[in-house]
Amino acid sequence: MTLHTQTPESVRQQLEPTLKEAGLSEDIDIEINTATPGQLETQYRQWLNAGRSEPDILLMDVGWSIPFIRRGQLLNLNDHLDESEIDTLENDYNGPSVNSSRGRDGNIYGVPFMFDVRGLLYRKDLAESAGYDPEGSNWGSEPMSWGEASQIIADVRDSQGLDYGMTMPFELSQTITCCAFNGMMSQWGGAYFGGRENLFGPIGDRPVTVDEEPVLNALRMLRTFFHGHDDEHSLDESTYTGGIVPPDSLGWRYTSDMESFLNGDAFAYSVGSPAFVRLGASEQNFGDQVNEKLGIMPYPYGVPESESQYDSIGGTMSPLAGYNLSINPNSNKIDTALEVLRTVMTDEFHMNWYELSGTLPPKPSLLSSDRAAQHEMFGQYMDAMSVAADNAIPRPVTPIYFQQSDIIAQEVHNVVSQSKTPESGMSDLKSQLQEIEDQNA
Structure with a gap:
């Protein structure tokens, strides 16, 4: 049978053995097809519109599964898994991750596979050199405010002679909508379309x-953060330290922003996950000192959750990313594909896959388990990742998401780049979003 994924080859080669170790029948052979992330959604639309029977299993981004569900192009798992298996998905998995593959009928169309939440990656060794005690102060488990974080970032940058305080990907792209701004807006208690109940x-x-x-x-x-307190729209100087993010980040997207952190030019990087820790462990970066040098903290907050008008928004918030596995309803091997998904759902598979790839287990009980914490490279970051997972916020995915996402990214970028004021940029954005909503109601 065929499974479509875009995991790195060194890890991809271990997928079938890991599934067999977790109980998949030995007589099932898996052929893995690949494509780059940017090609997946377009390729799937072409294949499914044409009624192709392969691939049998599809790797679906949590950010664009729902339009496929609305078009009836993914298998309804409630019709094929038994009640206990559906209960496991409903009760044992990260809720936002499962909801990203849920239809309007309430049924589930995908099993979480590559679960991804983020935190703030920082140089633990430089913080200690500057007189801070990240472990003693519980940076990994107790979120701080953005005001406090900005002061620490600036202090370490200045005392350690770094070029930048914090880097982030803020190039004009959909990354702003799904992740960079979605997270920060939510940390302030804000939302695109009101509360969580309106996301989809x-x-x-x-x-x-x-x-x-x-x-x-x-x-x-x-x-x-980008322009300092000379910006007439900046926040209170006594609380928020300005100029901690290089304005060049307005053109960076997971390239210069990450490289400047790994090269030692910045104290913090706004996209922290075990995947970047693994990258930092390469010989050209931090090597076997990676755990001594790198820390991850939950994202700071703008306002406590108690001050937000929307339930479960505010406080530390992480944008949700990752991929779920769905079944092609045209497949000639649906029973075999279901066995693969059942195997993926086992604790043994999730933990073995985490230990092999660094992919976070999508079950909260596994993420906070002793076994996860004991991983030689990733274990010390699991407290922060558990906090992030408990506070994950999806992007507002509907069949018109991509159309709206482009406009959101443009207007947010206009504001942060000082082309528009916050008020005018968001007023313009509201008008455009409302027009698209009305046209597609």
């Missing part, structure tokens, strides 16, 4: 809330 629709019948004060404050904080 209904289109045309949900409020557009991008002009509310929490969203504006998130933008003001970004202006403060």
Whole structure:
């Protein structure tokens, strides 16, 4: 049978042995097809529109599974898994990850596979050299405010002679909508379309809330971080240290931003995960000292969750990323594909895959387990990752998401790059989003 994925080859070669070790029948052979992430969604649309029977299993991004579900192009797992297996998905898995593959009918169309949440990656060794005690102060498990974090970032940058305080990917792209701004806006208690209950629709019948004060404050904080207190829209200088992010980050997307951190030019990097720790462990970076040099903390918050008008928004928040496994309903091997998904759902597979690849287990009990914490490279970061997983926020995915995402990214970028004021940029964005909502209601 065929499975479509885009994991690195060195890890991909271990997928079938890991599945067999977790109980997959020995007589099932898996052929893995690959494509780059940017090609997956387009390729799947072409294949499924044409009614192709292969691949049998599809690797579906949590950010664009729902449109395929709405078009009836993924297998309804509630019709094929037994009640106990559905209960496992409903009760034992990270909720936002499962919901990213849920249809309007409430049924589930995908099994979490590559679960991804983020935190703030930082140089633990440089913090200690500057007089801080990250472990004693519980940086890995107790989120701090963005005001406190900005002061620490600036202090370590200055005392250690670094070029930058923090780098982040803020190139004009959909990365802004799904991740960089989605997380920071949520940390301030803001939302694109009101609370979590409106993330996936209904289109045309949900409020557009991008002009509310929490969203504006998130933008003001970004202006403060990028441009300092000379910016007339910056936040209070006594609380928020300005100029900690290089303005060049407005053109960076997982390239110069990450490289400048790994090269030792910056104290913090806004995209922290075990995958980047593994990258930092290469010989040209930190090598076998990676665990002594790199720390991850949960994202700081703009306001505590108690001060947000929306439930489960505010406080530390991580944008949700990752991939779920779904079954092609045209497959000639549906029973075999279901066996693969059942194997993926076992604790043994998730833990073995985590230990092999660094992919976080999508079950909270596994993520916080002693076994996860004992991993030689990733274990010390699991407290931060557990906090992030408990506070994950999906992007607002509907059939019109990509159309709206481009506009969100453009207007947010306009504001952060000082082309528009926060108020005018978000007013313009609200009008455009409302028009798209009304046209597609």
